[in-house]
Amino acid sequence: xxQMTQYPxxxxxxVGDRVTITCRASQSITTYLNWYQHKPGKAPKLLISAxxxxxxxxxSRFSGSGYGTDFTLTISSLQPExxxxxFCQQSSNMPPTFGQGTKVDIK
Amino acid sequence: EVQLVESGGGLVQPxxxxxxxxxxxxxxxxxxxxxxxxxxxxKGPEWVANIKxxxxxxxxxxxxxxxxxxxxxxxxNSLYLQLDSLRAEDTAVYxxxxxxxxxxxxxxxxFDSWGQGTPxxxxx
Numbered sequence: 001x002x003q004m005t006q007y008p009x010x011x012x013x014x015v016g017d018r019v020t021i022t023c024r025a026s027q028s029i030t031t032y033l034n035w036y037q038h039k040p041g042k043a044p045k046l047l048i049s050a051x052x053x054x055x056x057x058x059x060s061r062f063s064g065s066g067y068g069t070d071f072t073l074t075i076s077s078l079q080p081e082x083x084x085x086x087f088c089q090q091s092s093n094m095p096p097t098f099g100q101g102t103k104v105d106i107k
Numbered sequence: 108e109v110q111l112v113e114s115g116g117g118l119v120q121p122x123x124x125x126x127x128x129x130x131x132x133x134x135x136x137x138x139x140x141x142x143x144x145x146x147x148x149x150k151g152p153e154w155v156a157n158i159k160x161x162x163x164x165x166x167x168x169x170x171x172x173x174x175x176x177x178x179x180x181x182x183x184n185s186l187y188l189q190l191d192s193l194r195a196e197d198t199a200v201y202x203x204x205x206x207x208x209x210x211x212x213x214x215x216x217x218f219d220s221w222g223q224g225t226p227x228x229x230x231x
């Protein structure tokens with residue numbers, strides 16, 4: 001199975017900060033990488049597919065990049081509603097596998 | 108609006124069984140592959156199983172093969188997961204998720220809708 005390593009596992013930031021989360025695959029997955037946001041007690045929400053394709057309705061402050069094994073999710077200016085957990089997921093090979101998640105909380 | 112609502116979770120002893128259900132609405136259920144994904148406390152999500160649109164093909168993560176069974180009833184817009192021979196390490200919140208596939212230079216799959224989850228605790 002492809003292992004997904006995500007870091008940091010948590011970070012503290014302020015409203016307006018630029019935040020970057022990294023996800024590394026144990027082998028090349030080209031651009032078969034998705035990003036999700038998850039708030040406690042809520043359904044996870046798809047943010048980005050195919051490494052950089054922002055899904056409809058997701059604010060443009062979110063962006064994704066990367067190819068092969070190294071990927072990033074960037075929030076250009078953190079907003080109060082962005083405090084949540086984020087996780088990556090590869091869809092290159094079965095089974096789909098996820099990163100351990102990054103919790104973004106208020107500094 | 109797409110809605111997925113899980114139910115059936117609870118506390119069960121090791122070796123016991125549970126049947127999880129996921130009720131779908133707001134879309135044509137029979138047109139989509141569906142998955143179960145779980146998240147144990149303090150860990151990242153783990154894909155558990157999926158099932159083809161017509162229910163004829165199922166896949167499982169190795170750790171649950173032979174113990175869990177995924178099924179669906181398209182007439183009832185419902186997805187199920189039968190959990191047998193439960194172990195402490197199966198303790199998690201279980202989510203049902205809709206799979207979507209886009210073709211660009213290849214088939215890009217992702218989980219585009221999720222439920223809020225149902226908790227399963229395996230403990231004596």
